[in-house]
Amino acid sequence: MKKNIDIHVHHVTRVEGHGDVLLNVKDGKVEHVALNIVEAPRFFEGMLRGRAHYEIREIVSRICGICACGHALASIRASEAALGVEPSEQVIDLRKIVLAGENLSSHFLHIFFLVAPDLFGVKSVLPLASTHRDIVVRALKLKKLGNDVSDVIVGRHVHPITMDIKGFTALPTVSALRDVQKQIIEMIPEVIDTVDLIASVADRIPDFKRETEYVSLGPIEGSNEYPFYDGIIKSSEGLTYYPAEYRKVTNEFITPDSTAKHCKHLRDSYMVGALARFNNNSDLLRPEAKAAAEKLGMIAPVHNPYMITVAQLIETVHIMYDTVDIIDKIIRRGILDEDYSYQPRAGTGSGAVEVPRGILFHHYTYDSKGRMENADCVIPTTQNLENIDQDFRKLAPMILDKPEEDISLLLQMLVRAYDPCISCSTHQLNVRFK
């Protein structure tokens, strides 16, 4: 049967920001399928020009309410590289906890609030509040745990207060760290239960495969750490780069349908985020997370983008145990009173950090007074947009025989799987001052 389909989902729900899904089929042939980003551009670049080094991270954390700490960290790392500032070991450990909290909070929000309703066949988490109240309470508790982990270091997850270039304006007490560590340990069984829960509904995750290039941080030489805070850029095609070379990977381009830019490297598109990290670095996961992966049937490389959510869940197990260890390390060392002053200078530098949705790059040039001359920022969702479109082009012809409602749902579920952060992706920082 030659079918005509015209789907236009205006403002896909349960994603961060505004995007539309379009599918036009004529006589059984897909003419157009795309995710269009219709979010209002915010032009962050104009906000940074001429601004002092200490104002930058204040402004850029406002790019995103979900990954505010990740933006602040990528920003701080770029500033430190540019200004020639070295953070202490204590500062790096504390930053890793901040990032851990944010990844936990964002992953749990995505797994429970944005994706789970599709797996349970409901429109949102709200009806689950009466039918599966225990799950909703667990969801809220785990999401809050992530926030609490960040809060103990930075005061407030949206938007971090204490985190600055070189150090912090205030340090946590040992007892506050112990409290949050205890909370994490107490919640580990809830996460393991969640692994079992998702394993029980895994057959409802659509089966679709498209091999692509996977880009994430990889371990720095000699390290066996699953990298979030520190690393080199790693492609599944076998190439590695230093963070300062990020433009060789991102190659941004502009399309008229989208207020966000698109990216590609060696293939037509590439993927970043939890599944890319899992595919590139799963051998570095902690044993507990490897066990969760086995339970969930995940063996790298996984080529089904709907499994991004499952990779996130595996990462939460890793992060919970890892953060307990980092806190132990900090407590053993004791909280040190350090000097966090520094002198600005002229320079250029890059920062690359793994935030919930993938690798995030900030790149800055400062003048001799420490005022911003040039800033560039490449967001994970921007890097994923072309990959989503390529997935759409493969998926759409395969599902045309389904009812229109199901086609629409499968396309929307694919968008949701990527956990796009659309506000972020349109909040470009590309500044090329003449």
Add this chain to the structure above:
Amino acid sequence: MSKPRIAFFDFASCEGCQLEAINFVEEFLVLLGHVDIVQFREAITEAEWDIDVSFVEGSITREQDIPRLKEIRENSKVVIALGACACTGGVNAIKNTRPLEDVRADVYGDKKDWFPTFPTRPIDQVVKVDGYIYGCPIDRNDFLKNVQLILQGKKTLRHNDPVCVECRLAEIECLLTLGKPCMGPITRGGCGAIDPSYGHPCTGCRGLVDDPNENAAMDVLAEHGLTVEDIRSYMTIFNSFRPEDIQ
């Protein structure tokens, strides 16, 4: 009596204020028992009109935002500006301080005409607003207090005492004396002086108090060793919007 029907909407913003609204467990579940959430795109798929209270996050930055905001106003008994972007324009208004053509060209180069934009404005420059919940992000306790007031049909808290008042009450060491560019003297309170409580200067995210004495504040900052350039820059992180920008 039927439960009030509430909705969340967003324009140019980071959506962090909506997230803060669901960042407390017990209170959120209690709130759910007292209201029906009828629109909340970030969290739910259902979408219904006929709304009692709309919380609107984000600033208005382009022509196509205006009819959408007016539609929300027409379908809502009460409209509340949620967070700095909606209340004062927030960081989005920094772009108003440079020629728009330059700003667009910086991001999109020769493709700049594909992405129209206009000077950033708070939502009350487009529609009538019944109340304000300030801050970047909103303060959780302040949000809950205001929601109680709104659901009782009362006005939101104006917070016309500057952050300094709360800072003094909390006996926090004055950051101005440490040479830090603190906006506390002219910024609306209600946040419990959260930034200074962590040793961080106030950034002015809640907007300026009514009739702020900006010149006096600049004199105070200058006395503590900051340059006029530094002070002007810091003052405009959250407070760039001027009504004349859109005339």
